[in-house]
Amino acid sequence: MQEKELTAYCGLYCADCIHFRNRHSKLAGQLKEELEKADFQSYTSVKSPFGSEFQHYDAFMEVLEALIRHSCSEGCRTGGGCSAEPCRVIVCCKEKGYEGCWECGDFKNCEKFEFLKPRCGDAVMHNLKEIRERGLEGWSRRRSPFYNWQE
Ligand code: SF4
Ligand code: SF4
Structure with a gap:
């Protein structure tokens, strides 16, 4: 995939996203299948001194389903959004051409990036400034780490 195709409308670099072509979504799907084959739900629904941890099974399944869903085979520019969810940033850019x-x-005052801040912090602003000042060509070499906890 080309650098531009992997550059999201918001300035994030889709190839760095935890959902992009990950292995864990596929593995989560396989785990779900195995658990269903074993009818693990029935096993966990019985109160027993063995395996009291499984009382949290429903919450675990909720997380497992989320892991399965959160997978992107393409960047959001071609895939239509994060994990193919509609995105107001994309809609806004398209409306404005x-x-x-x-x-x-x-963009410095735009509130549409707020939902990205908890995990991506200043990455959006850093990248947008970088692309605006120096253009798209080769910009990804100067990109910010995607997540707050990365260096
Ligand atoms: S879907 Fe929206 S928020 Fe997510 S990376 Fe693409 S433009 Fe940014
Ligand atoms: S208003 Fe916000 S989301 Fe829309 S194009 Fe400008 S910076 Fe992007």
């Missing part, structure tokens, strides 16, 4: 938010004079 922009290739990405770096073309928007107002």
Whole structure:
């Protein structure tokens, strides 16, 4: 995939995203299948001194389903959004005819990136400024780490 295809409208680099072509979504799907084959749900529904941890099985399945869903085989530019979910940033860029938010004079004050901040912090702003100032070509070599906990 080309650098531009992997550059999200918001300036994040999709190839760095934990959902992008990951293995854990597929493995989670396989685990779910195995658990269903074993009818593990019935096993956990019986109160027994053995395996009291399995009382949290429903919550575990909720997480497992989320792991299965959160997989992107393409970047959001071609795939339509994070894990193919609709994204207001993409909608806004398309309405304005922009290739990405770096073309928007107002990106520094835009509130549409708020939902990305808890995990991505300043990455969006760093990347958007980088692309706006120096262009798309080769920008990914100067990109910010995707997640707050990465260096
Ligand atoms: S779907 Fe939206 S928020 Fe997610 S990476 Fe793409 S443009 Fe950014
Ligand atoms: S207002 Fe500008 S910066 Fe905000 S989402 Fe739309 S195009 Fe991007």
